[in-house]
Amino acid sequence: MSKQELRVLGQDGVEGCCPGLLSAPLAADEAVDLARVFKALGDPVRLQLLSMIASRAGGEVCVCDLTPSFELSQPTISHHLKLLREAGLIDGERRGTWVYYRLVPATVDRLAAILTRPGGRPLPETSTTAHRS
Amino acid sequence: MSKQELRVLGQDGVEGCCPGLLSAPLAADEAVDLARVFKALGDPVRLQLLSMIASRAGGEVCVCDLTPSFELSQPTISHHLKLLREAGLIDGERRGTWVYYRLVPATVDRLAAILTRPGGRPLPETSTTAHRS
């Protein structure tokens, strides 16, 4: 269960490693790979699942501990976990009766890097940057 | 056109400002807001559009410059731009005949912050962390 996630984001730093989405126009195939991961994050349930998994000190969470936190059926939670796993965001391992999931830090770090602007954070304005023509 | 994007992510730093998805379990309503933005990034075309807009030195791109880069109809591109705008990722302004879009740095910065793990990047292993039972 731990070895079949798709090879997303070109994990190994072979291809010059990601100028970052905000500095260069992003090729079509990179966009497809990236979109797969962001799509996995584009659901509230999956975001909460990922958050619960990532914020665990030991780094591991039993599925039996995740399922009762939602008012959703067990197959639905299992489905969402599968999508997160296929996106390379989490990794699961069966140990005895229970299955434990953990975060894959590399994938999250790569996303964070891709969304980090070169200039750091020099943004004194709030967001809509007062270009009131 | 510049003032009606949804107030996503609780832009103003009133509520203690985002421990970051990876350190705390993330409330349901926060997850809904966040998912809206990630969902906007969950499409290859929108990722490329955002990338083209963000990587522009002047910070502005004319729609007339974006549309011919894809083999998609003009309404489709317009639709994707609208979704990016509603997610608070870009902002558009009409100037004469043409419409120009620019990045909203605050939203991207917030996403980057949310995906940044507290520990920086101490990950010597590649991703599947050799738990080959």
Added chain:
DNA sequence: CGGTTGTATCGATGTCTGTCTATCCAGACT
């Protein structure tokens, strides 16, 4: 061995989404 419990998979279903064509709106130019 059979029973029980925790997860994953299967099939169905209603909703959402990406794309299109057709059309409308806003400026610019005769």
Added chain:
DNA sequence: AGTCTGGATAGACAGACATCGATACAACCG
């Protein structure tokens, strides 16, 4: 005014997705 051009909107439609109940699989315990 009329007409062009760039962009947005409306409506339609196929494919994708979130969710469920039913069921299969895996591991433990009698």
